[in-house]
Amino acid sequence: MTATLHYRTALLLRSFRWLPPLLLHLAVMAIGLAAGPRPLLDSLGWSAAALLPAAAWLVRVSVTAEPPAARACVAAATGPGRAHTAGVLAALLCSVVLGAVSTAVVVAVADPHTTDHLKAVPVVPAAAAGLLAALVTALLGTAVGALTNPPVLLRPGWAVPVTALTAVLVLVAAGSPANAAVTGLVTGSRTGVVPFPPAPLLLAAFAACGATWLAATLSGRRG
Amino acid sequence: MRLEAVGRRYGARGPWVLRGVDLDVPGGQVLRVEGANGSGKSTVLRILAGIDRPTTGRVSGRPRTAYVPERFPPALPFDAHGYLVHLGRVHGLGGRTAARRAERWLECFGIAGYARTPLAQLSKGTCQKVAVAQALVAEPELLVLDEAWTGLDEDARAVLDDAVRARSAAGGTVVFVDHDPRRLAADTTAAHRVQDARLVPVPPDAAGGPRVVIEATGGGVPPAGLAYEPAAPGTLQVTVPAAESDAVLRRLLAAAPPWHIRSVRPAQPPTEPA
Incomplete structure (x- = not known):
């Protein structure tokens, strides 16, 4: 599995197909952070939210990176799942790295105060909370990507719009772990309390495992 | 390895490409799969290789497997050597072993000079050689070749033929599809035809032709799947179609410990009823 993961990561990185999702993430980050230094926790929430659609797109890019013949060679060696x-x-690895870098950039440029600029926000705990939220959205974005791309949805005409729509829904739906993680940071920015909710991370990890398992079970059976 | 009542269809309401396929594939066998275009040959191979999972039935006892597709598009961001090392490691080899074997096979196919050339810049034939090398680097117990010879030059075809014989002599199984009916004719131990979604055994061409008797001595276990008659202790006698004698001899000599061939002689034709 390590060798296969190494191969897939090299394939993804060397193909440069990660560039469009990265540009999407950078564009959304720029929209949120361009207007001068904004409150730290608020910005971390924005950055985590921006990661989710990029993570979903990265899954599409990664699972469709091989021509079918090359995929067959690897599937024979390891099993399609x-x-x-x-x-x-x-x-997911790429999304987590992207989330960590974005968090570091936000910590470096944002204003470590509450939204009303009255109370200081401790930087290190805030950075940790930002990383935690980025991990939640990376995991959920991965879950969305795994469920809305081959081998679950085979046609690009369906897969691409469904991926985009689901990513947005998972961000805004009340009760979604991504929504909880982002809202926690935005609320924290008002109150000055750095949030560390464990539930969203657990739920997101559970969702990512379940979605990946389902996609892996279907591969080799569909198409 | 064994297929039991295997069926496959694409899509929930698609037609059955295969139905009720039962097949035993013992080690050391070189199995040819035939059939018209679109009959499901490739599906049989993909199920044997584990790339496709059957819709119904089950596949058990699949050993370490490698697969060679007919056309290998060069749309991968690696050079030839890098790709072979990656695939060798995916097959479970250590990095050094993978690199050593990758170099050896690139050399065997006469493309060592292209080791550092990106796959995207290689010709179709050279790419196909890389695809074949990818499977041979793994030294698999089951080698599945889906028209792997297509696009290879004469020399490379001979290298692949030899590699198939070596795999089979080492006790591995080879399953192949090829347009050329003479492909590996002397080494093929069984053939099946895909017809109306079923797998039908093809009787060997040589069944009615001349047969030879091979007598060998040795202390080891006779190669699996060989129909032999034990003669004196430590000796065995095999009667095979003349076309298959080379393959049988090769397997006897390659067994561990090897068998000593005492004689090869034409078999007496069956006596006509008076």
């Missing part, structure tokens, strides 16, 4: 799981994990 493991080959697919490695593709999803490679995308």
Whole structure:
């Protein structure tokens, strides 16, 4: 599995197909942070939210990176399920790195105060909370990507709009772990209390595992 | 390896491409799969290789497997050597072993000079050689070749033929599809035809032709799947179609410990009823 993951990660990175999702993430970040230094926790919430659609797109890019013949060679060696799981994990790894870098940039440029600029926000706990929220949205974005792309949705005409729509829904729906993580940071920015809710992370990890398992089970059976 | 009542269809309401396929594939066998275009040959191979999972039935006892597709598009962001090392490691080899074997096979196919060339810049034939090398690097117990010879030059075809014999001599199984009916004719131990979604055994061409008797001595276990008659202790006698004698001899000599061939002689034709 390590070798397969290594291969899939090299494939994803060397193909440069991660560039469009990265540009999407940068564009959304720029919209949120361009108007001068904004409150730290608020910005971390925005950055985490921006990661979710990028993470979903990265899964699409990763699982469709191989021509079918090359995919067959790897599937014969490892089984189609493991080959697919490695593709999803490679995308998740990239999303987590992207989330960590975004969090670091936000911590470096944002204003470590509450929204009303009255109370100081401790930077290190805030950075940790930002990383936690980024991890939640990376996991959920990966879950969305795994469920809305091959081998679950085969036609690009369906897969792409459904991926985009689901990513937005998962961000705004009340009760979604991504929504809880982002809202926690935005609320924290008003109150000055840095949030560390464990439930969204657990739920997001559970969703990512379940979605990847389902996609892996279907690969080799559909199409 | 064994297929039991295997069926496959694409889509919930698609037609059955395969139905009720039962097949035993013992080690050391070189199995040819035939059939008209679109009959489901590739599906049989994909199920044997584990790339496709059957819709119904089950596949058990699949050993370490490698697969070679007919056309290998070069749309991968690696050079030839890098790709082979990656695939070798995916097959479970260590990094050094993978690199060593990758170099050896690139050399065997005469493309060592292209080791550092990106796949995207290679010709179709060279790419196909890389695809074949990818499977041979793994030294798999089951080698599945879906028209792997297509696009290879004469020399490379011979290299692949030899590699198939080596895999089979080492006790591995080879399953192949090829347009050329003479492909590996002397080494093929069984053939099946895909017809109306079923797998039908093809009787060997040589069944009615001349047969030879091979007598060998040795202390080891006779190669699996060989129909032999034990003669004196430590000796065995096999009667095979003349076309298959080379393959049988090769397997006897390659067994561990090897068998000593005492004689090869034409079999007496069956006596006509008076």
